[in-house]
Amino acid sequence: MATTVKKAAQRQGFKTGEYIVYPAHGVGQITAIEEQNVAGYALELLVINFEQDKMTLRVPVAKIASVGMRKLSEPASVKKALETIRGRPRVKRTMWSRRAQEYEAKINSGDLIAIAEVVRDLYRSESQPEQSYSERQLYEAALDRMAREIAAVNKSSETEAIRQIEQNLTKGVGRKAAEAPVAELEEDGDEQEEAA
Incomplete structure (x- = not known):
């Protein structure tokens, strides 16, 4: 060859x-x-x-x-991704295996905003209960992908990018108010499909 x-x-x-x-x-x-x-x-x-x-x-x-x-994403997309992780977590009322597949698909989509949604939805602060092993793995994979791209766009280190992400996560809307073990529940059509 x-x-x-x-x-x-x-x-x-x-x-x-x-x-x-x-x-x-x-x-x-x-x-x-x-x-x-x-x-x-x-x-x-x-x-x-x-x-x-x-x-x-x-x-x-x-x-x-x-x-x-x-x-690589434009700086405006990075800004939008950081705004996304400050939003309120959206966790669907579906089985974990199905949610895990959706999270995995978002991580592997390569879309920075979709990856930011996974980081936002799986983030746990110190005051919240610990994550399961599989939740932690998905969170770390999404955080790593997001940090690598932000570091490359900003021409900074990954450590600096992770620090920037974590600062935005802690600023998140509704995170300081009564942090429940389960984030906000999002109603969607999946429940009706499963019930039928």
Whole structure:
């Protein structure tokens, strides 16, 4: 399998050295654009390094759109995400397994606002009861994804981004008022479906 590194530094608006968001893995950096011959076909690949995960991914240029890869969010989107986590938690009255699947889908969507919703909904302050192991895992995964993108957008450290997120979480509307073990319950059509 022959690999040649292309001299061209840009494909479909993505360029070498740029940070991007790959929905299933979070923030990565494009380190090269390569051409590989696979089964007699020449494939152009973006080489993406996910430093924290110690992983390198090669994405065919033709698949960029279908995998949902995108540029980093604009500062306005980061501001909106931070406003989202200050909002009141919305927890549906559905089984945990179903909610966990929804949270996982939001985290893997690559959408910063959806990830912020997961962080908001699963956040627990010191005065609230502890989370289950699976809740904690999902919360930490969402917090990590959100912090990595905010750090990349603001050109700051992840530690600084996490501090910024946590400050916004503690400012949250309704968090200081009687924090119940269960956040606000949101009525939706799922209950009627389950009851039927």
